[in-house]
Amino acid sequence: MPRKPTTAPPSDTPATGWDEVLSAFGPDPHPPPAAAPPEEGSGPLLATARAALERLSTWVPIRSLARRHRRRIIDHLFALDARDRYLRFGYAASDEQIRRYALSLDFSRDEVLGIFNRRLQLVAMAHLAYGLPAPGDPARTMAEFGVSVLPESRGRGLGRRLFEAAALHARNRGIDTLFIHALSENRPMLHIATAAGAVVERDGSESAAWLRLPPDSFGSQVEQALERHFGELDFQFKRQARVLNDFVDSVAEVKSHFDASGRAAKE
Numbered sequence: 001m002p003r004k005p006t007t008a009p010p011s012d013t014p015a016t017g018w019d020e021v022l023s024a025f026g027p028d029p030h031p032p033p034a035a036a037p038p039e040e041g042s043g044p045l046l047a048t049a050r051a052a053l054e055r056l057s058t059w060v061p062i063r064s065l066a067r068r069h070r071r072r073i074i075d076h077l078f079a080l081d082a083r084d085r086y087l088r089f090g091y092a093a094s095d096e097q098i099r100r101y102a103l104s105l106d107f108s109r110d111e112v113l114g115i116f117n118r119r120l121q122l123v124a125m126a127h128l129a130y131g132l133p134a135p136g137d138p139a140r141t142m143a144e145f146g147v148s149v150l151p152e153s154r155g156r157g158l159g160r161r162l163f164e165a166a167a168l169h170a171r172n173r174g175i176d177t178l179f180i181h182a183l184s185e186n187r188p189m190l191h192i193a194t195a196a197g198a199v200v201e202r203d204g205s206e207s208a209a210w211l212r213l214p215p216d217s218f219g220s221q222v223e224q225a226l227e228r229h230f231g232e233l234d235f236q237f238k239r240q241a242r243v244l245n246d247f248v249d250s251v252a253e254v255k256s257h258f259d260a261s262g263r264a265a266k267e
């Protein structure tokens, strides 16, 4: 017979009668604190916290890439076919052009963000290029966003998450406009940009999308720091898991080698 938890109230005590029973002992010397009224101006803070929580529920580990990731960046871009390279760069970049692009990435100036799978393959990456002049308005600061997701990982929101992360990084660097240059036929990219509030200007086969960014805040800085921290943790975790897997595989290989030679010796 299942045992009743000892912390549960006795079944013959009506659950609603407790206040009356307790009031017979006089006023509560330690009343629970009254709910604090919402502070003036806490609305935007609450909205930011709510948005951060929502993002957390669909969290994707995004990592800032560095020089040591160049090899993985090249492998990622090599895996794109001619059409994807055309969509990404505006022309069907050759392997040599991709290699030169990857070698020219300036990690100290720009931000390169990546998403790795469990095998530590770079399945998605974004390049946020800083230091571009804003056309017609030198007071504005602008960064350009470029992205690619491997075909087998598309449609899962990775492109959108990289776009949001890039917008957050740019905002925290004092950039007020995010610029995306895409071919007009690139519906998914233009969809991601317009869904975030970007204004798209079509010019024949090419389109330019402009997203105005709000100034940075304490919340946006914390969000970026958390994202960086958890992205790094996730990568280290995957690396350890891979080392462990490789170790288990090599033990299994050695064991099967000894089993085979033992059988051969018996025969």
Ligand SMILES: CC(C)(COP(=O)(O)OP(=O)(O)OC[C@H]1O[C@@H](n2cnc3c(N)ncnc32)[C@H](O)[C@@H]1OP(=O)(O)O)[C@@H](O)C(=O)NCCC(=O)NCCS
Pocket (backbone or CB within 6 Å): 084, 085, 087, 088, 089, 145, 146, 147, 148, 149, 150, 153, 154, 155, 156, 157, 158, 159, 160, 161, 181, 182, 186, 187, 188, 189, 191, 192, 195
């Ligand atoms: C563009 C690209 C990065 C998108 O990556 P992704 O991970 O598949 O994107 P997401 O899953 O985050 O989002 C795609 C969005 O486009 C929408 N979409 C897909 N195909 C669409 C189409 N034909 N028309 C309109 N919207 C479309 C999806 O519904 C989704 O929107 P939702 O989140 O509101 O449902 C990817 O297709 C890619 O790498 N393409 C090749 C390189 C490239 O084009 N780079 C961009 C130039 S900078």
